[in-house]
């Protein structure tokens with residue numbers, strides 16, 4: 097265990113005290129409940145934003161289960177990601193209603209505006225675009241989800257406004273950080 | 275002093291400015307100048323206009339007092355021409371009133387009957403007292419104090435309640451099996467995975483009336499002899515999870531969950547577990563694996579969950595809607611319930627109507643209603659008064675139902691008889707502008723992606739189907755493709771372990787069965803009759819209607835459109851990727867597909 101901890105890259109959430117504390121707390125609270133692995137992974141994904149390889153190894157050590165089991169579960173579910181996302185996520189609903197309702201056109205538009213394909217993050221680490229399953233807002237198709245906010249009835253010419261909001265915010269945060 | 279016949283007040287609060295009020299102002303000036311209206315119409319800036327819920331940028335036109343909202347610069351040329359030159363109000367740009375409660379669930383329409391949705395939008399889901407005021411937890415009280423587990427099962431049996439999650443198995447039959455299975459520890463599980471795209475009935479119940487599900491589960495737990503339950507909710511529904519957790523806490527505080535409920539000695543508690551984006555976890559055996567913290571792969575049945583379920587213990591899994599019906603059945607009696615519906619399908623069913631119908635949203639109707647009544651009487655018909663082509667039910671494992679079956683009474687058996695399924699209640703209304711081959715391809719992309727990969731026919735077969743369908747859509751179809759699709763479909767159906775593989779071919783088979791000529795047009799004539807498949811169409815700008823407003827050119831993602839302001843624009847077919855955006859944004863119907 098100790099040896100493993102020494103090999104963690106400095107950029108990993110495990111190497112950052114605040115995040116490490118969150119991870120430990122999630123593990124402590126859930127490792128003994130039946131079926132706890134799913135609960136832990138969901139919490140990690142939600143609160144840390146992704147589940148790195150080192151985090152998976154850490155979970156397996158703490159829960160005393162093989163790393164391959166943890167890895168098998170992480171890779172099975174599409175919600176779990178092993179690399180960090182951008183500061184903002186723009187998800188395009190690819191459910192039936194939205195497909196019929198014009199989401200494919202919006203994706204073209206996003207590719208043009210941001211210069212990245214679905215599944216990728218802009219080089220400045222600001223925005224990740226993703227395709228997702230029906231988010232249950234079909235009556236408002238086509239639907240785009242920006243971070244947690246659901247935007248319905250998005251027409252292609254309204255779409256840049258939605259994007260602009262995240263882009264501007266992104267600029268502000270990076271300016272603040274600078 | 276100049277006299278203006280109209281005034282435009284443009285909102286320039288910070289939020290609208292961020293979304294481009296300045297561009298709107300510029301464009302308004304531009305357009306007014308070019309139409310020679312500057313001396314008649316005055317443009318003024320103002321801070322926020324009235325309703326904070328309306329999306330900006332917005333503006334109000336006086337003297338009419340018309341409020342246009344959610345505008346973009348691209349709307350301005352059209353708006354100016356229509357409103358100020360021709361004097362017509364532009365309905366599609368008018369501010370929509372944000373009715374907070376409901377875009378997806380309006381007041382019941384004439385042919386609707388609300389049982390499961392009765393409290394939705396009426397009570398505050400985060401306040402258990404409002405549920406109690408609607409006779410909430412009365413059914414549980416009645417069950418615990420007056421009925422034996424066997425009478426509960428008999429009552430539900432008499433009502434004829436069938437599972438609302440897909441297969442339509444009699445709920446009480448499953449409860450009976452679980453009750454009879456030997457074992458001290460048993461579980462009840464609620465399937466809130468609702469993975470079918472286009473379906474959101476369960477989400478609505480969980481978010482608006484969570485206690486009806488909790489109460490139904492508690493009654494089922496009493497009937498089968500379980501003390502613990504799980505609600506498995508998909509990760510895409512964070513609000514439902516939150517609402518459920520609040521509801522469970524309040525139910526515990528009020529003594530409807532926990533030890534010795536209502537002083538009767540009955541113990542039952544409940545927790546919510548979240549999925550993580552795998553569609554196959556809606557299948558009940560996969561769902562149980564996932565709750566156990568494993569990969570959500572289905573396993574063969576038998577043994578059925580009622581015998582060996584969660585952690586090898588007898589388990590009863592029902593859908594959200596199935597449970598939500600139970601308290602009403604107990605309170606109003608099985609006869610009341612059985613009086614609704616058809617001979618074999620009793621009660622009501624919720625459907626999520628989406629697609630090309632005028633009134634999209636949630637509906638609840640008694641079984642036996644016809645598709646025609648649903649689409650035309652409740653749905654208000656097809657958008658833009660186009661023609662209906664098909665109704666798709668049952669999600670990706672369901673099928674297309676063509677218009678010749680519009681008078682089919684909707685129940686489990688009738689839908690199956692035309693090759694589709696009831697599924698959980700997604701209903702996509704498809705108009706004449708939809709390509710059936712493309713739709714079949716879309717569903718196959720979904721199932722192919724969601725196959726868990728355990729069975730070779732499902733994993734490899736769906737990929738093969740997708741390849742062939744994609745080829746046909748790209749204009750590279752060959753003679754024999756249709757037959758190959760049919761043969762492969764039969765194999766996948768016969769040799770797959772779970773319902774995903776078994777149902778995956780349904781969209782392909784029904785689209786071939788009812789729309790074979792569309793496949794043939796793609797394959798033989800390299801033509802897409804609905805003008806959807808990108809490789810088989812081209813876009814053209816018509817000289818007459820094009821006003822040169824530049825909207826299309828500015829919105830084309832690949833800059834395929836050229837043209838001067840106020841002159842007819844032109845699409846370069848070598849650059850155009852046929853995305854169709856220009857057609858969507860053009861306000862003058864100047865773009866045609868060939």
Ligand SMILES: Cc1cc2nc3c(=O)[nH]c(=O)nc-3n(C[C@H](O)[C@H](O)[C@H](O)COP(=O)(O)O)c2cc1C
Pocket residue numbers: 436437438439440441442443445465466467468469470553554555556557558559591592593594596698772773774
């Ligand atoms: C691939 C697949 C996905 C399914 N998805 C769901 C679902 O999202 N919700 C649901 O209630 N049932 C779903 N089912 C059906 C369940 O396996 C099961 O039949 C149902 O939960 C039983 O509840 P019921 O008897 O109340 O319908 C699915 C089945 C398959 C094969």
Ligand code: SF4
Pocket residue numbers: 554571572724725726727728729730732733770771772773774775776
């Ligand atoms: S039929 Fe498909 S989804 Fe179902 S178990 Fe087999 S491979 Fe998995």
Ligand code: SF4
Pocket residue numbers: 813829830831832833834835845849850851852853854855856857
């Ligand atoms: S169809 Fe799309 S790519 Fe082609 S001209 Fe129109 S907007 Fe541009």
Ligand code: FES
Pocket residue numbers: 189190191192193194195229230231232233234235237239471472473
């Ligand atoms: S299909 Fe997009 S929200 Fe349902």
